[in-house]
Amino acid sequence: MPTSQIVTMSFFQFKGPQSKWWAFQQMGLSPNLLQSVKGLSFSKMLGSGGGNGFQVWPNLGVYGLLGVWETEAAARAFIESHAFFLALEAHSKEQWTVFLRTATAHGTWDGANPFEGSLIMSDDVPVCVLTRATIKMSKLAQFWRFVPQVSRSVEHQKGRLFSIGVGELPLVQQATFSLWTNAQQMKAYAYESKYHKEVIKRTRALGWYKEELFARFIPFDSIGRWKGQNLLEGINNRQ
Numbered sequence: 001m002p003t004s005q006i007v008t009m010s011f012f013q014f015k016g017p018q019s020k021w022w023a024f025q026q027m028g029l030s031p032n033l034l035q036s037v038k039g040l041s042f043s044k045m046l047g048s049g050g051g052n053g054f055q056v057w058p059n060l061g062v063y064g065l066l067g068v069w070e071t072e073a074a075a076r077a078f079i080e081s082h083a084f085f086l087a088l089e090a091h092s093k094e095q096w097t098v099f100l101r102t103a104t105a106h107g108t109w110d111g112a113n114p115f116e117g118s119l120i121m122s123d124d125v126p127v128c129v130l131t132r133a134t135i136k137m138s139k140l141a142q143f144w145r146f147v148p149q150v151s152r153s154v155e156h157q158k159g160r161l162f163s164i165g166v167g168e169l170p171l172v173q174q175a176t177f178s179l180w181t182n183a184q185q186m187k188a189y190a191y192e193s194k195y196h197k198e199v200i201k202r203t204r205a206l207g208w209y210k211e212e213l214f215a216r217f218i219p220f221d222s223i224g225r226w227k228g229q230n231l232l233e234g235i236n237n238r239q
Contacts, residue, residue, distance in 0.1 A: 003116045005041075006072050007100040007217060008079070009128070009177060010065040011164070011226060012092040019091045020060045026088070027063070033084045039074025042114035043067050046166035046175065063088075064166045064177065068114045075099065079223070096226035098179070100128055100217035107132075107213035115215050123184040126161075126219050126232065132175035133212040140171060159185025161231050179219065179231060 014023045026033075030045040037043075046064040050057045065088070069075040079085055079097060089095055102117035109132055121127060155163075163178035180186035222232040 003102075004071050005102070005116045006069050006075055007102060007115065008065075008067045008069065008075050008097055009100065009130075010067075010079075010085075010088075010095065010097040010224075012063050012065070012088050013094040013226075014061045014063070014091060015093045019093075022091050023063050023088075024060055030065075030084070037078055037082065039070040040078065041068050041070060042109075044168060046168060047170070049165040049167070058170060062164070064164070072099070094225060094227075096224040096231065097222060098128065098219050098232060099221040100219050103127070103216045103218050105213065105215035108211055109213045111211075113213065119218055121183055121216060121218060123187075124182050127180050127183045127186050128217040128219050129178045129180070129186060129190075130175060130215045130217070131213070132173075133209040134173050135171070135208055136210050137172070139208040157185075157189045160189070162226065183216075 012023070014020045024047075027045055027047060030043070034040060034043045034045075044066045046066065048059045048062040048064065050059045065085075067075060067078070069078075101119060102115040103119040103121040105113055105115035105117075107113065159181040161179040161181060163176065165174065165176050167174040178186075180189075219232055222230055224230065
């Protein structure tokens with residue numbers, strides 16, 4: 001039977017020094033604030049990189065919140081009424097949340113794979129991709145030397161609706177989250193882009209990561225706006 005688990009990814013844009021400082025503090029406070037939320041099995045508050053999210057220095061104005069939920073009802077209850085989420089909304093100028101079902105997930109995050117589910121993913125429906133890795137200290141310079149090239153290559157890629165670099169710890173624990181018009185266009189970038197293919201090759205040959213995870217999700221709903229748009233407005237991927 002299909003799992004009832006769903007995943008949410010929320011992004012918040014903060015403006016002004018006071019709001020940015022408040023948001024930065026939540027990175028340290030969020031584990032305690034989220035540990036007893038009903039129906040929440042895994043969560044991470046994530047900072048973002050400068051520029052388009054993939055630069056070395058941080059962007060103190062954009063944060064993400066990842067949640068893995070036992071049920072959709074638990075996720076919606078948190079978003080609609082929990083004090084922590086409401087505070088993030090109140091302090092931020094813009095918010096966007098996408099609801100996801102796991103298609104595939106391989107690897108580990110903090111020693112385990114938090115994502116359950118196995119869905120057949122058609123090439124003609126929207127898809128979200130999450131990659132996460134802990135980079136070996138001895139490989140940091142090699143890894144970050146390639147990041148600018150890859151980030152530039154994805155920025156104007158056909159079918160990319162949204163992409164951002166996020167992380168738990170600057171430089172060392174890094175993740176990317178992206179949304180694509182359909183799986184076919186996502187695969188074209190993943191397997192045909194010159195720079196992305198080179199990163200995959202070097203990752204395998206040089207062993208950059210202590211831990212890594214790769215997951216694909218089918219988005220089925222979204223709320224809020226990002227840069228004035230609901231990136232999946234009108235979507236109907238309920239499977």
